[in-house]
Amino acid sequence: MSYIKDIADDFISLFLPRLCLACRSQLVRGEEVLCTDCLLAMARTDFHTRRDNMLEQAFWGRCIVERAAAFSVYNRGSRIRKLIHLLKYSGRQDIGRLLGRLYGSYLASGGFMEGIEILIPVPLDPARERRRGYNQSRCIAEGIASYSSLPVRSDILVRTGKSGSQTSRGRYERWENVEGLFTVRRPGEIQGRHLMVVDDVITTGSTIEACVNALHDAGDVKVSVVALAVAQKLTL
Numbered sequence: 001m002s003y004i005k006d007i008a009d010d011f012i013s014l015f016l017p018r019l020c021l022a023c024r025s026q027l028v029r030g031e032e033v034l035c036t037d038c039l040l041a042m043a044r045t046d047f048h049t050r051r052d053n054m055l056e057q058a059f060w061g062r063c064i065v066e067r068a069a070a071f072s073v074y075n076r077g078s079r080i081r082k083l084i085h086l087l088k089y090s091g092r093q094d095i096g097r098l099l100g101r102l103y104g105s106y107l108a109s110g111g112f113m114e115g116i117e118i119l120i121p122v123p124l125d126p127a128r129e130r131r132r133g134y135n136q137s138r139c140i141a142e143g144i145a146s147y148s149s150l151p152v153r154s155d156i157l158v159r160t161g162k163s164g165s166q167t168s169r170g171r172y173e174r175w176e177n178v179e180g181l182f183t184v185r186r187p188g189e190i191q192g193r194h195l196m197v198v199d200d201v202i203t204t205g206s207t208i209e210a211c212v213n214a215l216h217d218a219g220d221v222k223v224s225v226v227a228l229a230v231a232q233k234l235t236l
């Protein structure tokens with residue numbers, strides 16, 4: 001049967017070539033979303049296969065995280081950076097869903113998703129989300145969810161404060177800047193649950209820290225964290 005399916009796939013791709021999201025070259029059988037060359041060039045972390053990895057360590061002493069992983073490392077000129085730019089600034093929600101689905105398959109096969117019950121995208125500032133028309137972290141969460149069929153809930157963790165730019169601040173100022181930024185609605189629905197916060201890029205970790213702390217403040221929960229990319233300086 002798989003032989004027939006392969007022929008059918010080849011036949012379909014004659015008319016609808018599947019293209020690599022990063023370089024637009026035609027995908028061959030067995031490749032999904034990204035071609036093998038781009039995948040190899042992507043500086044993937046494999047954090048999802050390692051406990052106490054660098055990203056988990058970056059949160060030690062800041063917030064209680066069960067597991068943390070990021071697909072790739074984010075630096076100037078990196079392919080993941082270009083893709084995330086398209087996702088955030090060019091309306092390419094499909095990029096979030098496709099990369100989310102791809103990463104979701106890695107997370108699932110590595111056992112990272114075990115016990116996770118609800119996916120929670122990092123909320124955007126509501127005014128920014130209205131302008132953009134969507135929350136890119138929700139697109140990524142939906143991609144991961146399509147692989148694991150878990151619920152994606154944007155109505156539990158909400159952004160009720162406003163923060164300025166994080167990049168020019170010191171660590172304490174950044175913490176002060178995001179403290180109280182997030183509020184948990186319907187806390188009864190997350191009691192005893194293992195939640196997974198989903199972000200696009202983890203730059204300083206302050207936003208995630210505030211999300212995780214807000215969720216813990218709301219009750220008895222476990223919280224894990226995933227992102228498409230992590231800034232290189234957080235993994236050194």
Ligand SMILES: [Zn+2]
Binds near residue numbers: 020038039
């Ligand atoms: Zn490619």
